[in-house]
Amino acid sequence: MKMKIWDRRRECACREEIDELQRQNLARTLKWAYDNVAMYRRRMDKAGFDPTAFKGPDDLRRLPFTTKQDLRDNYPFGLFAVPKDKLVRIHSSSGTTGKPTVVGYTRRDLRTWSELVARMVTAAGVTHRDTIQISFGYGLFTGGFGLHYGMERVGASVIPVSSGNTQRQLMIMQDFGTTALVSTPSYAMYMAETLAEAGIDPAGLKLRYGLFGSEPWSEEMRTELEHKWNITATDNYGLSEIMGPGVSGECLLKQGMHLAEDHFLFEIIDPKTEEPLPAGEEGELVITTLTKEALPVIRYRTRDITRIITDPCPCGRTLYRMTRVVGRTDDMLIIRGVNVFPSQVESVLLEIEGTQPHYQLVVDRQGQLDTLEVWVEVSDNLFFNEMKRMHELSETIRSRIESVLGLNVRIKLVEPRSLARSEGKAKRVLDMRKK
Amino acid sequence: MHTRELSVFVENKAGRLAVLTKLLGQAGINIRGFSVADMSDYGIVRLIVDKPDEAAALLRECDFIVRESSLICVRVPDQPGGLSSILNMLSESDINVEYMYAIVDTLIVFNVENPDQAERLLLESGVKVVSGPEVYSL
Structure with a gap:
């Protein structure tokens, strides 16, 4: 298989070169953050850390982590290192559990972002001859625009369909001759089902590649997607706090996602002890930006659990790889691309029940889409001797949770003390999508 | 004088009714009437027993949710x-x-x-x- 490499000089650089590039850029970033962001200056001063005397990545370990909470605390622009007139783009998270996190880009940041997405999509098989259907939502979410600009950078023909309206998606796919699809894996599954229902043979489509991301998925699901669409499907990874999509992505060998090590420094830590783990061990991914101007981020805790592969990849790229994200350290769930926190469900139940509820979120993937069930233990306040009222109760819980989450849920009432509790603290989530 | 009834929430799982009736039997409580209304996930078991107070206390002790009517x-x-x-x-x-x-x-x-x-x-x-x-x- 002949595989194109977008930026051979960087993606195939020798380790010494990457190390040296990281050291130089890290020194510059630390100085930049110290001079321009009050929070980082305070933290470095407190740690007795002199950014001008920085020697190498090992020194970085003396600095505290940055968390999502830090971004919230500094809402909206408190961690930005440039004045607002230097910003050319602002994105934001949905902010379902409080203040959203806001991220910004200078012109150079956007150029870097496009460049890294171009690199990622080239590794996934896309060239300037392709017609790309972007079925990620456009808007504040970084997914749509991130892929859009990267694809344009490659020179592909971009169709910014955005998400939803599956019938129209399929019509465009057939009529415009889409060759690569960008979406969440669960939406691609759903579209495949609709395709089958419409009696369209995927072999008759021009579609060759699927670039799927922004939610966890499995090898089984890849196999199914490739079979159903008759395509090659690759995984990619990114997060808005760091940049958006383009942080890492698979090449066509599909054995881990190549990390953009020339723009980010990756560490793996033990999420409990917060100590760095040796290469190859599974732990929480921590990222430091190396070239970001608008929003430099130092030691950002992604909460994503993965492993770094240092073995060389037969594709020729020397950049290390990370495995599929196997889980998250906190309770946040991504269901059909929507961030779901157990605390949201808890507050609804608390409102209805009036006391601390015992419940469990059961997430599964049945057929095409993620399913969410909320299991609730009945209590004196949640039990009536009439079926009619029990049914009304279930309906009330269902509709309130649905309006808070924006997702369909099924409510299952269960007996008291039947839900798993670990060391007195209830297990709030049972995610059966993970294989 | 009305007849007291105990309604008990029971999940649709094998053996749950057996557990419930065994508990009552072992405590010497006699079931005088019995009905089950069921949904797909759970049912409401309605009981008329000779000693309603004892039965309700016993079931609550064993983590059943009981409502009296x-x-x-x-x-x-x-x-x-x-x-x-x-x-x-x-x-x-x-x-x-x-x-x-x-x-x-x-x-x-x-x-x-x-x-x-x-x-x-x-x-x-x-x-x-x-x-x-x-x-x-x-």
Whole structure:
């Protein structure tokens, strides 16, 4: 298989070169953050850390982590290192559990972002001859625009369909001759089902590649997607706090996602002890930006659990790889691309029940889409001797949770003390999508 | 005097009813009437027992959720139209029956909106209304 490499000089650089590039850029970033962001200056001063005397990545370990909470605390622009007139783009998270996190880009940041997405999509098989259907939502979410600009950078023909309206998606796919699809894996599954229902043979489509991301998925699901669409499907990874999509992505060998090590420094830590783990061990991914101007981020805790592969990849790229994200350290769930926190469900139940509820979120993937069930233990306040009222109760819980989450849920009432509790603290989530 | 009923939430899982009835049996509590209303995930088990207080305490101790209700128990004339005559009386007085079920022989318990009114009405119409203690010792 002949595989194109977008930026051979960087993606195939020798380790010494990457190390040296990281050291130089890290020194510059630390100085930049110290001079321009009050929070980082305070933290470095407190740690007795002199950014001008920085020697190498090992020194970085003396600095505290940055968390999502830090971004919230500094809402909206408190961690930005440039004045607002230097910003050319602002994105934001949905902010379902409080203040959203806001991220910004200078012109150079956007150029870097496009460049890294171009690199990622080239590794996934896309060239300037392709017609790309972007079925990620456009808007504040970084997914749509991130892929859009990267694809344009490659020179592909971009169709910014955005998400939803599956019938129209399929019509465009057939009529415009889409060759690569960008979406969440669960939406691609759903579209495949609709395709089958419409009696369209995927072999008759021009579609060759699927670039799927922004939610966890499995090898089984890849196999199914490739079979159903008759395509090659690759995984990619990114997060808005760091940049958006383009942080890492698979090449066509599909054995881990190549990390953009020339723009980010990756560490793996033990999420409990917060100590760095040796290469190859599974732990929480921590990222430091190396070239970001608008929003430099130092030691950002992604909460994503993965492993770094240092073995060389037969594709020729020397950049290390990370495995599929196997889980998250906190309770946040991504269901059909929507961030779901157990605390949201808890507050609804608390409102209805009036006391601390015992419940469990059961997430599964049945057929095409993620399913969410909320299991609730009945209590004196949640039990009536009439079926009619029990049914009304279930309906009330269902509709309130649905309006808070924006997702369909099924409510299952269960007996008291039947839900798993670990060391007195209830297990709030049972995610059966993970294989 | 009304008949007390215990409603118990039971998940649709194999063996749950067996556990419930065994508990009562071991405690020497006699079940005088029994009905199950079920949904796909769970059911409501309705019990008339000879010692309602003891039974409720025991079940709560074993983590069951129990709700108590007052029902009226009626001896239905054992003849064609027997049940119909009673239901007609209630409906003519606009008393809504939430549910009803037969217990020991032709006795039927009713959960109605207003048990006192219904009881008076039925007694006045010559229907045999059975008191709680009588039911428990049938």
